[in-house]
Amino acid sequence: MASTNSNTIRIGILGCAKVVEKNALPSLQNLPGGKLTAIASRDRIKTQEWAAKYNLTAYDSYEELLSSTEIDAVYIPLPIGLHEQWVIAAANHKKHVICEKSLSTSLQSTKNMIEACQKNNVILFENFMCAYHPQHEFVRTTIASGKIGKVRIYKGYFGFPPFEKNSFRYDPILGGGSLNDAGAYTIFMARKIFQTEPIALTSTLEYNTEKGVDIHGSLFAEFPHNQVAITSFGFDQVYQNNYELWGQNGLIKVNRAFSIPPNLAPPIELITNENMTQKTQSPILLPFNQFEAIFIDFIYCINNKNSPIATIEQQHRIQNILNQARCMEAIRISHKENRKVMLLEVN
Numbered sequence: 001m002a003s004t005n006s007n008t009i010r011i012g013i014l015g016c017a018k019v020v021e022k023n024a025l026p027s028l029q030n031l032p033g034g035k036l037t038a039i040a041s042r043d044r045i046k047t048q049e050w051a052a053k054y055n056l057t058a059y060d061s062y063e064e065l066l067s068s069t070e071i072d073a074v075y076i077p078l079p080i081g082l083h084e085q086w087v088i089a090a091a092n093h094k095k096h097v098i099c100e101k102s103l104s105t106s107l108q109s110t111k112n113m114i115e116a117c118q119k120n121n122v123i124l125f126e127n128f129m130c131a132y133h134p135q136h137e138f139v140r141t142t143i144a145s146g147k148i149g150k151v152r153i154y155k156g157y158f159g160f161p162p163f164e165k166n167s168f169r170y171d172p173i174l175g176g177g178s179l180n181d182a183g184a185y186t187i188f189m190a191r192k193i194f195q196t197e198p199i200a201l202t203s204t205l206e207y208n209t210e211k212g213v214d215i216h217g218s219l220f221a222e223f224p225h226n227q228v229a230i231t232s233f234g235f236d237q238v239y240q241n242n243y244e245l246w247g248q249n250g251l252i253k254v255n256r257a258f259s260i261p262p263n264l265a266p267p268i269e270l271i272t273n274e275n276m277t278q279k280t281q282s283p284i285l286l287p288f289n290q291f292e293a294i295f296i297d298f299i300y301c302i303n304n305k306n307s308p309i310a311t312i313e314q315q316h317r318i319q320n321i322l323n324q325a326r327c328m329e330a331i332r333i334s335h336k337e338n339r340k341v342m343l344l345e346v347n
């Protein structure tokens, strides 16, 4: 069983998910002000195994972990269709929540979760950890410097070869589909890079009729000042994980954009045209653990949640979660009704 000092935020995890084994367990054993202390699973044997291996307290059910007075916050890496139920349950148990993306499958569901967290005065994070990687700040600074001129187009691709057949990603009830899983990142990053919300979204989603989920999709987002985002995502393609910005005088290519290992130096290319000659540079950026970074921020926000600045930051975070959910809703409506959707319509 894990031990902590009295000020440490104790984090429990709901579910022995793959994303936890890949990212959380290596990164979250010891963080400034916080510690991973517990795990709960539907599978008792798995819980015991993980608890022993990673020095965690094992709980036999999600409910039991949420009821524990030994836990201050929870990480929810469950299938997307289960997020609403467990985020609300966690909030009602006064646990702060960091929940995997996409937070929900609808705008209303996101609103329900926000309401529960606000009512219980707990912090809510959506785990878009890519937001924390400094490579995107580098991109923004480069654009601001004028090096590639006015940027008109963001193009983003995120997609993978098929998952194993029983993956929750093929189950509509569990919130499957490539938009919720991969497409969400592409619009999230366009919003982050342009630092504003789209005016209108148009999308097309390709459904696998047997599975009942979208396995591929594309979208076109119109932003203010004639800037647009064109993105594609899917589950049955060669791996893509990148975006690029096409400016009047140059191009920036971010070749490992949404998911990037903590030990990989970001492979970015900066292509400019000087005196009719194309020049390609590979700026040197340091590797960075974005998973650890978002958890450090989560813990910091919990520890400082009553300060005036934290209150403002929490409002921004919630607004950002809502804005993302509105875009996702607009994308769904656009596909369903086969039309362009103005973001103002979606409330």
Ligand SMILES: NC(=O)c1ccc[n+]([C@@H]2O[C@H](COP(=O)([O-])OP(=O)(O)OC[C@H]3O[C@@H](n4cnc5c(N)ncnc54)[C@H](OP(=O)(O)O)[C@@H]3O)[C@@H](O)[C@H]2O)c1
Binding pocket: 014, 015, 016, 017, 018, 019, 020, 040, 041, 042, 043, 046, 077, 078, 079, 080, 082, 100, 101, 102, 127, 128, 129, 167, 168, 174, 181, 259
């Ligand atoms: N931020 C990122 O970079 C990133 C990367 C990958 C995935 N994700 C997100 O993380 C979440 C989990 O993805 P994953 O790939 O790790 O999935 P996964 O391995 O299938 O894990 C999901 C876990 O949910 C639990 N669960 C509870 N009810 C379930 C049900 N009815 N069917 C299936 N599982 C159920 C299971 O844990 P127990 O059996 O132990 O209870 C399972 O291990 C998703 O929301 C996904 O979008 C985020």
